[in-house]
Amino acid sequence: MVRPLTHPDHTPAPDDIQLVVLDMAGTTVADGGLVEQAFDAAARSLGVEPGSAEHARQLAYVRATMGESKISVFRHLFGDEPAARRANAAFETAYGELVDGGRIAPVAGAREAIEALRAAGRTVVLSTGFARVTQDALLAALGWQDLADLTLCPADAGGRGRPYPDMVLTALLRTRATDSVRRIAVAGDTSYDMLSGRRAGAGIVAGVLTGAHDRAQLESAGATHVLGSVAELPALLGVV
Numbered sequence: 001m002v003r004p005l006t007h008p009d010h011t012p013a014p015d016d017i018q019l020v021v022l023d024m025a026g027t028t029v030a031d032g033g034l035v036e037q038a039f040d041a042a043a044r045s046l047g048v049e050p051g052s053a054e055h056a057r058q059l060a061y062v063r064a065t066m067g068e069s070k071i072s073v074f075r076h077l078f079g080d081e082p083a084a085r086r087a088n089a090a091f092e093t094a095y096g097e098l099v100d101g102g103r104i105a106p107v108a109g110a111r112e113a114i115e116a117l118r119a120a121g122r123t124v125v126l127s128t129g130f131a132r133v134t135q136d137a138l139l140a141a142l143g144w145q146d147l148a149d150l151t152l153c154p155a156d157a158g159g160r161g162r163p164y165p166d167m168v169l170t171a172l173l174r175t176r177a178t179d180s181v182r183r184i185a186v187a188g189d190t191s192y193d194m195l196s197g198r199r200a201g202a203g204i205v206a207g208v209l210t211g212a213h214d215r216a217q218l219e220s221a222g223a224t225h226v227l228g229s230v231a232e233l234p235a236l237l238g239v240v
Contacts, residue, residue, distance in 0.1 A: 012182050012183060012203035012204060013238075015237075015238045016182070016183050016203065017122065017183055017184070017185045017203065017204060017237050018121075018122060018123060018177050018178035018183045018184075019123045019125070019171060019175060019178050019183060019184045019185070020117055020122050020124045020125070020184075020185045020186075020187070020233070020237070021168050021171045021184060021185070021186045021187075021197075021202075022114070022124065022125065022126055022127065022148075022186075022188070022230065023128065023187065023188035023189060023190070023193050023211075024126055024127070024128040024130075024135070024138060025128065025130070025138070025211070026066070026067075026188075026189035026190065026208075026211020026212050027107065027110075027187060027189045027193070027208050027211055028107055028110040028114070028126065028230055029104055029105075029106060029110070029138060030104065030105050030106065030107050030210065031098075031099075031103065031104045032103060032104070034095055034099070034103055034104065035066065035095070036059065036062065036063075037094070037098060038091045038092075038094040038095035038098065039058075039059065039062050039091060040055075040094075041090050041091065041093070041094035042074065042087040042088070042090040042091035042094065043055055043087070044090075045086055045087060045089075045090035046078055046086065046087055058077050061073070061077060063212065065192065066189075066190045066192070066211070066212035066213065067129055067161075067162045067163070067188060067189075067190030067191070067192035067193050067196075067212070068129055068161055068162055068163065068192050069129045069154040069159075069160065069161025069162065070088055070092075070129055070130060070131070071084060071085070071088045071131075071154075072160075072161060074087040074088045088131070092130070092131050092133060095130070095134055096133065096134055096137050099134070099137045099138055099141050100137065100141070102141070104138065104141055104142070105142075106142055106144075107210050107229055107230055107231070108229065108231060109229060109230070109231025110229075110230050110231065111144070111147065112231070113230050113231050113233055114147055114148060115147075116234045116239050117233070117234055117237065118149070120234075120237075120239040122237070122239070123149045123150075123175050123177035123178075124148045125148055125151070125171040125174075125175065126139075126144075126148045126150075126151045126152070127151070127152045127153070127167045127168075127171065128151075128152075128153050129153075129154060129161045129162060129192075130153060131153060131154075131155065132153045132155055132156070135151060135153050139151065149175060149177075150171065150174055152167050152170055152171060153167075154166075154167065156170060157169075158170075162188075162192040162193060162195065162196040163191075163195035163196050163199065164196065164199065165196055165197075165199035165200035165201075167196065168181075168184060168196055168197060168200035168202060169181075169200050171184075172184060172200075181200055181201035181202060181203070182201065182202070182203040183203060184197075184200065184201075184202040184203060184204075185202060185204035185205075185206065185233070185237060186200070186204070186205045186206070187205075187206040187207075187208060187227075187230055187233055188206075188207065188208065188211075189207065189208050189209070189211025189212050189213060189218075190211065190212050190213050190217075190218075191213050191217050191218065191220070191221035192221075193207070194207055194218055194221035194222045194223045195221050195222060197222070198221075198222040204224055204225065204236070204237075205222060205224045205225075206223065206224065206225040206226070206227055206236065207219070207221075207226045208226075208227050208228070208230050209226065209228055209229065210228075210230070
């Protein structure tokens, strides 16, 4: 039976949320700036040296677009498709090596938050702007292969990552966890996470302050809530 939303204005009450879509790096995974380190390797592969004016310009764009599909970022920076693919391959290789070297850890309380949400009957999906091979490396390094109900990368959603709504909507279609986009909660650390959640129509779009962007950036991109970390999300959703 379809249960109507609690509030007549279609604003979800906490216990209305049935599907939770979480970002990884910066939100549930602390990577200590590995994205920027891996970007250095990608830039070098196309002859852009750290310390140069061109590198500084490109790094500023990488920081501004944290959360976006990495291949999309490299298409913007390097123009033609072959160059973008070379840069992306170098980035994924460098990031994977850093992950394999033990350079990542869970955000404090992230695993416990996901477990609490699932125990309370919420469906949890982990999403990323990385390629599948990098996402799988992250999951393996943390022992999280079975932590969430589903994991998604841009390729799983037809190739478009954030700020498009595709991964959030793919999470809904794949899991069939709810009958309304308003019963989805999205959480992430970047403006693009917020835009993706808003464009998907999610009822709750929560920014977290453990990653790339600050409160002002998250709120300007449409955050309905800003949390200190994802560890606070279960309480927001009425899960104690």
